[in-house]
Amino acid sequence: MKCDECNSTDNYFDERMGERICSDCGLVLVTESFEETTHILNSAGEVVHSSDNNKLGSVVTGKGSYKFNKFGKNSVMPKNIQNGLMHCNMTLSAVAPQIDVKDRIERVYIELQRANIMTSYPYEVRAAAIVHYVLRENGTPHTYNEIIKEYDCNRKKVSRLSRKINQFYGNRVIRQENPSFSLLKTLNLITNDLLFHNQARKVLAVLEPIVAKSDYNKGRAYYSAICWIASNVFVRNDITSVLISEVTEFTRWNIHKETKLLVSLLGFDSVKELKGKDINKIGE
Numbered sequence: 563m564k565c566d567e568c569n570s571t572d573n574y575f576d577e578r579m580g581e582r583i584c585s586d587c588g589l590v591l592v593t594e595s596f597e598e599t600t601h602i603l604n605s606a607g608e609v610v611h612s613s614d615n616n617k618l619g620s621v622v623t624g625k626g627s628y629k630f631n632k633f634g635k636n637s638v639m640p641k642n643i644q645n646g647l648m649h650c651n652m653t654l655s656a657v658a659p660q661i662d663v664k665d666r667i668e669r670v671y672i673e674l675q676r677a678n679i680m681t682s683y684p685y686e687v688r689a690a691a692i693v694h695y696v697l698r699e700n701g702t703p704h705t706y707n708e709i710i711k712e713y714d715c716n717r718k719k720v721s722r723l724s725r726k727i728n729q730f731y732g733n734r735v736i737r738q739e740n741p742s743f744s745l746l747k748t749l750n751l752i753t754n755d756l757l758f759h760n761q762a763r764k765v766l767a768v769l770e771p772i773v774a775k776s777d778y779n780k781g782r783a784y785y786s787a788i789c790w791i792a793s794n795v796f797v798r799n800d801i802t803s804v805l806i807s808e809v810t811e812f813t814r815w816n817i818h819k820e821t822k823l824l825v826s827l828l829g830f831d832s833v834k835e836l837k838g839k840d841i842n843k844i845g846e
Contacts, residue, residue, distance in 0.1 A: 566682055646671055646680075649689035657709050663696050670696055670727075679730055683723050686715040691723040695731075701740045704747075741770055748785040751809040758801060762792040764841050772827050783812040787820035794836045795844070 564571050573583060650667050670692055674680050680688045690709045697704050706717055706724075745766050749759050766788050773780070781787075786806050793801035807814045818833075825833050828844055836844065 649685040653689040653693045686713045687719045690720045761796045765792040781820045783816045783820040786810045
């Protein structure tokens with residue numbers, strides 16, 4: 563069997579994981595199907611009967627038996643699935659520990675595994691692509707770069723697998739982005755000052771309904787501009803456009819351009835006109 567990644571024919575079978583792996587690059591070449599089976603064991607724990615019937619299985623021993631299925635309370639999950647989910651949970655914990663989507667990630671992983679969508683992809687790539695998909699679906703999106711920076715994995719492979727996942731689920735509409743969450747991501751880059759976090763959220767609360775009723779299309783620097791506006795409204799001299807630019811990687815020109823568009827929606831010509839204004843009266 564030839565590896566699709568490096569063309570090597572040197573590979574081995576990992577019985578614990580149930581996968582055939584390329585010895586040279588580590589690519590998972592084949593994953594054994596984990597259709598439920600029935601195994602009957604003798605008192606020594608040896609298999610005396612095994613049948614594949616594509617139904618829920620049971621393991622019978624001298625001391626009794628137990629049922630298992632992929633979602634039941636008494637599940638016995640195959641090692642390769644456990645390993646894949648471990649990588650997914652590690653990725654989620656590193657990227658978005660406060661977001662509770664582990665159950666959804668488990669269901670997506672198992673559905674994709676059963677459909678053989680991920681056969682040729684390493685665990686790190688699977689984890690990055692699935693976490694990316696589920697977070698988008700949840701309305702709390704993270705970029706590829708935010709996710710893969712935690713691991714040394716190939717961005718192109720992650721993107722390629724993500725497209726397959728989207729196709730598998732019918733390219734269905736992803737839940738709209740949560741503005742409060744996206745603002746928080748930007749704020750966390752800028753400062754840990756909770757007072758400024760609250761100030762920026764007040765600006766967002768004023769602007770969101772105005773933006774929704776306008777022809778304005780949110781640019782990539784939208785949330786950075788929100789922070790710059792908040793800095794001016796609440797006269798926060800410690801939150802400069804230079805600081806915002808450095809931590810968000812948007813140029814000051816991008817931030818000021820986006821800010822000017824938003825300020826015009828509020829009826830002002832310049833962000834400087836907002837200094838010290840009552841946030842509750844802006845936009846009335």
